[in-house]
Amino acid sequence: MGIEERDPVSGRKTTGHEWNGIKELDTPVPRGVLIFLIVTHVFAVICWFLLPAWPLGSTFTKGILETDQREIVEEKLVRAAAERASWMERIESATLKEIQADEQLMSIVNSTGHQLFGDNCAACHGVDGKGRANYPDLTDEDWLWGGSLDAIANTMRVGINTDHPEAQFAIMPSFGRDGILDRDQVRSAAAYVYSLSNPDYSTADNIDRIATGRNVYLSSCASCHGEDARGSQRVGAPNLTDQYWIYGGDLQTIVTSVHGGRQGHMPTWDERLTEAEIKILTLYVNSLQVEDP
Known part of the structure; x- marks a missing residue:
């Protein structure tokens, strides 16, 4: 071709x-x-x-325009810090109630708090604050150590079960594993606790075990959770009569909790966050609470 x-x-x-x-x-x-x-x-x-x-x-080579992205970013950070300084100082010097009453400061709290929460708290409590397995929901009205502004702020500062000198400690003993209660007593106590939030469980077939479980509860559990089982925020003991559960409220999970115990942990934030940031997070978390329908 x-x-x-x-x-x-x-x-x-x-x-x-x-x-x-x-x-x-x-x-x-x-x-x-x-x-x-x-x-x-x-x-x-x-x-x-x-x-x-x-x-x-x-x-x-610097280029004729002599632009430097690092310098530009550093300048922006300096400007942002200067802009933040004024309202951060106001937040740091004001009380939580004063900040809450200031509409302008609360708008800053809501926008800044969302970011702070996402960076520091969402890994455990979820982006929406509703918690997940083994981590409490911050949007309900069920609080281990109290849901007031001062209580929330204090919990953030000192943590739970930490090495902070003022830490809040809440440890549930492993009644079964450590031999405090025998197997039947563990199951009876769990049955009684389960019946408190599930009244339909109290049937003729279960009534004797529940009655036995109440006696075990009064002798082994009431010192923390109270005789009425409504818990105590003084020692971080949860209410056992409602439907709010951190580790799960089904019967088998309650048996597991009584047998093996529970020990939660929340870091202390007083060295990681500034006083102003703790106040912002406190107010933001407080704002997540919703009333029960």
């Missing part, structure tokens, strides 16, 4: 290559593509001169 052969359909020359009867046309690159390539190359050359571009050992 000659190199000057032309395709009878398009009229273009062929390259002389043929694969299984298919002949390759000698088609030029489209003009639009060539123009695009030329423009991008020219643009790149201009940028080389105007902007930081080429590394030179320990430094780099």
Whole structure:
């Protein structure tokens, strides 16, 4: 086949290559593509001169415009810190009640608190504050150590079961594992506790075990949870008569809790966050609470 052969359909020359009867046309690159390539190359050359571009050992070409993204970011951070300083000082010097009564400060609390919560608390309590397995819901009215502003702030500062000198400690003994109660007593106590939030469980078949479980409860559990089982925020003991459960309220989970005990943990934040940030988080968490329908 000659190199000057032309395709009878398009009229273009062929390259002389043929694969299984298919002949390759000698088609030029489209003009639009060539123009695009030329423009991008020219643009790149201009940028080389105007902007930081080429590394030179320990430094780099600065460019005619002398722009430095690091300096630009640092300047923005300085400006942002200056803008934050005024209202951060107001929050730090004001009481929680005073901040709560200030509409302007509360708008800052709501916007800043959401970010602080996401950065520091959401890993355990969830982005929406509703908690998850083994971590409490912060949007209900059921609090281990109290849901007032001062109680929330104090819990954040000192933590729960930490090495902070003022830490709040709440440890449920492992009644079964440590031999404090035998197997039958563990199951009876669990049955009684389960019946408190599930009245339908008190049937003729279960009534004797529940009665036995109440006696076990009064002798082993009431000192923390109270004789009425409504808990005590003084020692961080939860209410056992409602439907709010951290580790689960089904019968088998309650048996597991009584047998093996429970020991939660919340970090102390007084060295990780500033006083103003703790106040912001306190007010934000307080604002998440919703009334029961």
